[in-house]
Amino acid sequence: MNKKIIALLTILVLVSGCAATEEAPALDTSLYDGKPVDSLSNDTPPQNEVEAIKRGDAALSSGNYDLALYEYIRSLAFEDAVMKDKSLYNIGRIHHARGNTPLAEKAYLMAVEENPNNEQVLEQLGVLYTKSGDVAQGEAYFYRAINADQVRLGKNISLKPQDENIDVQIRGLTVDYKSPIMAYTGLGVIYDVDKKHELAQAFYQKALQVNPASLKTLINTGYSFYMSGDYATARRYTMSALEKDPNNEKALNNLALVYLGRGEVKRALNVFQQQMDAPEALNNVGYFLMLQGKPEEAIPYLEQAIDKKPTYYSVANENLQRALEMVRESKIVVAQTGE
Structure with missing residues (x-):
């Protein structure tokens, strides 16, 4: 060749x-x-x-x-x-x-290195860290997601947790359907746990502007108002959630708590019975009445729970003993103080 x-x-x-x-x-x-x-x-x-x-x-x-x-x-x-x-x-x-x-x-961290203002990635890091128990880190990323979203929307706003009048600044934020709803809801939950309910509610309102039909946000908003003692508003948001999902266990449970907060015990019992048997519903009413500082009112409901299913309801027996002890302690305090 x-x-x-x-x-x-x-x-x-x-x-x-x-x-x-x-x-x-x-x-x-x-x-x-x-x-x-x-x-x-x-x-x-x-x-x-x-x-x-x-x-x-x-x-x-x-x-x-x-x-x-x-x-x-x-x-x-x-x-x-x-x-x-x-x-x-x-x-x-x-x-x-x-x-x-x-x-x-x-x-996610590699994505942030590529684009520090990717609000979706920042939001997911917030979710990841809060669910894993690192609330401070999660909170920081939720704020970063919201601020990155303001950049996307052409707004010169940088929200910080230490800002004065932060609730006013939250109301001034711009959102659209792409905004990081989980960041707003996540911060709402964080502040509710910290008993800063007004601040939590401001974040929830923004989340509802992003998606007014968000079941999770409606439930969280209703519960926030319940914890702050505004039972009328709590009921309104909870009922809105139940209109979207009538059998939602969490929303039904919250509605029962709202009725208990308003002193409408029978209505609360009826709501509990929609999702559980009678002994459990009676025990729940008694338990939550105790948490509200009403052990004397709780006792009859706990006794009924035991009567209906004594072998099943050891937990009702424990709650009854606790309620009786609370009543005894209250009487001792009255005897000692004369009040």
């Missing part, structure tokens, strides 16, 4: 070999957690970031989460990628939904 032809063939082989090695960019497998990659797809590799993301979106829509992860991770490998924060957000959401908190956190 002619030496020139041999040399030319050698060059072609080398070139084609280089092309094969450069065909697929290196993947960050540290973000993957699923079945072996080789079993996911025999398709030719995506040619660019957009194609990889489209493949990931399609896999996600069809419920193939391992393949979705793989495709989103492939989208990150392109040097000219410009949507890394969005892909990392999707990767984090998949891991988050699966309960893999460490990988979800890693993906």
Whole structure:
């Protein structure tokens, strides 16, 4: 064979070999957690970031989460990628939904490095940290999500928890249907737990502006007003929630608490009985009356709970003993103080 032809063939082989090695960019497998990659797809590799993301979106829509992860991770490998924060957000959401908190956190934090103002990622970090018990960290990310959303909406507002008249500033925030509703609701819950109910309610109102039909926000708002003693407003929001989901256990429970707060014990009992048997409903009425500092009123209901199902209701017996002890302690205090 002619030496020139041999040399030319050698060059072609080398070139084609280089092309094969450069065909697929290196993947960050540290973000993957699923079945072996080789079993996911025999398709030719995506040619660019957009194609990889489209493949990931399609896999996600069809419920193939391992393949979705793989495709989103492939989208990150392109040097000219410009949507890394969005892909990392999707990767984090998949891991988050699966309960893999460490990988979800890693993906979210990488997304924030790519885009510090991605309000969706910041919001999810707030959810992740509050659910894991790091409330301070969660609160900080919820604020960052809200402030990033104001940037998206073209507003020059930076909300801080230590701001004076923060409730007024909250009311001045701009929102739309894309705003981070979980950040507003999450801060509401945090402030309710801290017994700062007016501040909590200001955040809930913003969440309802984002989505007036949010069942979770309606329930939380009603409960916040219950805790602050505004039973009329609490009932209004709770009833709005029940209009959307008449059998919602949490909303029914809150409605019963509202009736107890208003002294409408029979109505509270009727609501409890919609979701549980009579002994349990009677015990609940007695228990919550005790919590409201009304042990004498609680005793008859606890006794009825025991009479209806004595073998089942050991908890009612415990609550009855506690109520009787509260009454005795109250009488001792009266005898000693004369009040």
